[in-house]
Amino acid sequence: MLRVVIAEDAVLLRAGLTEILTRGGHEVAAAVGDATALAEAVEAHRPDVVITDVRMPPDFRDEGLRAALDLRARYDPLPVLVLSQYVATAYATQLLTGGGQAGLGYLLKDRVGEVGEFLDALRRVAEGRTVIDPEVVRVLLGRRTAATPLDRLTPREREVLGLMAEGFTNQGIAHRLHVTEASVVKHAGNIFMKLDLDPAEGNRRVLAVLAHLRGGPD
Structure with missing residues (x-):
């Protein structure tokens, strides 16, 4: 309760x-x-x-x-x-x-x-x-006017990142995307590497990713 x-x-x-x-x-x-x-x-x-x-x-x-x-x-x-x-x-x-x-x-x-x-x-x-x-993520992503580390991500990595932002675990992301959990772990590792994030940060990794969205206009 x-x-x-x-x-x-x-x-x-x-x-x-x-x-x-x-x-x-x-x-x-x-x-x-x-x-x-x-x-x-x-x-x-x-x-x-x-x-x-x-x-x-x-x-x-x-x-x-x-x-x-x-x-x-x-x-x-x-x-x-x-x-x-x-x-x-x-x-x-x-x-x-x-x-x-x-x-x-x-x-x-x-x-x-x-x-x-x-x-x-x-x-x-x-x-x-x-x-x-996901719509909140889409709107905030749309505010960016300059190139950011997010532009390095592939379409699939963006899908994985969006589901991370919704709070899904690796297992939950694998279920939603109909892929193996090992595949999700690989995509997540690529995301962390491309965005210079520490994969041990837990939920803070999502907030760190969203911090890259602050460059756009209000």
Whole structure:
């Protein structure tokens, strides 16, 4: 059972998330509608994981993401799952490349197809893993205007990297791509070599890869 704080300004969606989590066996310690209340709820309840939207009152811009950045800095490790309708490129890149020891997720609301998938993503984030929607990766990759080490990757290596970003293990990637686990290990090794990454870094390898995306315009 996870102790969860939800920040979502849409009343019906907030109630729906509360119901889904409760039915999934988790405890919703607080469900709030703005970034200020989110900070207060985290201070009061010290949850296992936070679920937050991007746009919230008063300005409906990036208040949720900015709050997530602040909370992760203050309460590291604090797993955060961002559940949004769009990719807020500037703060998303900052969040995803900001380091920290806690799990991190960024999912798009209209691409979450099943309750089971959502609960599984939440569990992985709470366990300290990184779960990023492939569309988020695509948008952030599209922001790059100059050549980066990512350009060295083959199409297959990009597929493997995308599944890494979603939090899949080597075994899970092999299943999704219908290849052997040994093949995935080889592709991963090539990725680490081409991007000058240490393969022992765990989830930090995904954040290190995403750090290469910071060069594009907002």
